[in-house]
Amino acid sequence: MGKVSVVIYISVALLIFWLVSHSPNKLLNRGHDHPARRLKLRSSFTFTGANDHSVAFDPIVADMERRREDKEWEKLQLHNRHPEFDPAPAAESQPEWEDFMNAEDYLNDEDRFNVTGRLVLLFPKIDVDPADGFVSGSELTQWNVKQSEKEVLHRTQREVELHDKNKDGLVSFSEYEAPSWVQNSDNSSFGYDMGWWKEEHFNASDADGDGLLNITEFNDFMHPADSKNPKLIQWLCKEEIRERDTDKDGKVNFKEFFHGLFDLVRNYDEEGGHNSSHDSADLMEAPAKKLFSQLDKDGDGLLSEDELLPVIGKLHPSEHYYAKQQADYIISQADADKDGRLTLREMIDNPYVFYSAIFNDDEDDFDDFHDEF
Numbered sequence: 001m002g003k004v005s006v007v008i009y010i011s012v013a014l015l016i017f018w019l020v021s022h023s024p025n026k027l028l029n030r031g032h033d034h035p036a037r038r039l040k041l042r043s044s045f046t047f048t049g050a051n052d053h054s055v056a057f058d059p060i061v062a063d064m065e066r067r068r069e070d071k072e073w074e075k076l077q078l079h080n081r082h083p084e085f086d087p088a089p090a091a092e093s094q095p096e097w098e099d100f101m102n103a104e105d106y107l108n109d110e111d112r113f114n115v116t117g118r119l120v121l122l123f124p125k126i127d128v129d130p131a132d133g134f135v136s137g138s139e140l141t142q143w144n145v146k147q148s149e150k151e152v153l154h155r156t157q158r159e160v161e162l163h164d165k166n167k168d169g170l171v172s173f174s175e176y177e178a179p180s181w182v183q184n185s186d187n188s189s190f191g192y193d194m195g196w197w198k199e200e201h202f203n204a205s206d207a208d209g210d211g212l213l214n215i216t217e218f219n220d221f222m223h224p225a226d227s228k229n230p231k232l233i234q235w236l237c238k239e240e241i242r243e244r245d246t247d248k249d250g251k252v253n254f255k256e257f258f259h260g261l262f263d264l265v266r267n268y269d270e271e272g273g274h275n276s277s278h279d280s281a282d283l284m285e286a287p288a289k290k291l292f293s294q295l296d297k298d299g300d301g302l303l304s305e306d307e308l309l310p311v312i313g314k315l316h317p318s319e320h321y322y323a324k325q326q327a328d329y330i331i332s333q334a335d336a337d338k339d340g341r342l343t344l345r346e347m348i349d350n351p352y353v354f355y356s357a358i359f360n361d362d363e364d365d366f367d368d369f370h371d372e373f
Contacts, residue, residue, distance in 0.1 A: 039107040144323035170212040204235035225316035251302035268314035
């Protein structure tokens, strides 16, 4: 019976794909609000740790963007190692730009990259729990999380290769170099006491305690909010207290909690996104005191590291949080019948929602890309 269902499912998907692909209107030319849109890759990247947490829905697009980002990364590292070298003249850098434009041409050539075909192919890979012909918010969130984890791990691997001086696949603290602004500052400099680059953070990330970080541990080091390592989560709590503890007594009192942490906790809403209300301080003081009292287990009027543990995930949201926000937005835009889930038809009818990260209204050798799945 299960095999029959799979055959029917695939047959229906292929039928929809055939009908749409043979329609007289091209898919990319019939957007409801933005006709004749062009797919464009993101062409600017920051390597400072800042992250907008948005990820490409389609693995092929993600692969293209990673390749582009890697080139920018290599240029940055070359400049850091040899600042005396002048940037290449515009004429010499032109072939790289042509490669970039060739990638966009690939995305906009329906014979090589058909958006409808991609959605038909990806739908059953998302609809897995259960495989019932609908994509739920939970399924789409998990899909986004997987894409995000792949992107984050790729960047971490790049960082490991940079810091792993003896090329043993591991990073010691002596191999890890603090940021240049730290190396050129003294103990009194602004931001010097920021703990994310210090040995305490490194040791907290060292789950097996061998003094070295493997790729998983280094990934936790770079992205502690997504770690399951208890030592690292405890370190996050300690860092929060260090940052908020204005009277330097090693704990957080109510005033420090109310004017630093409470808004972050209140605005974190796993089910509905950020709370954008701007209530007065007087209105917020009562719920703040209630939450503070719930956290203050020993009733001493102060919050310790351990007492911050229940809310540390709200102070430092994980990639799952942002993946759910992205999934909620997609469903809100593409769910025509408002049943809280997506059919293949709804996805095909709303391609811009899924490829919005690379769609752009402007009109201003990538044949080897293939679906890694």
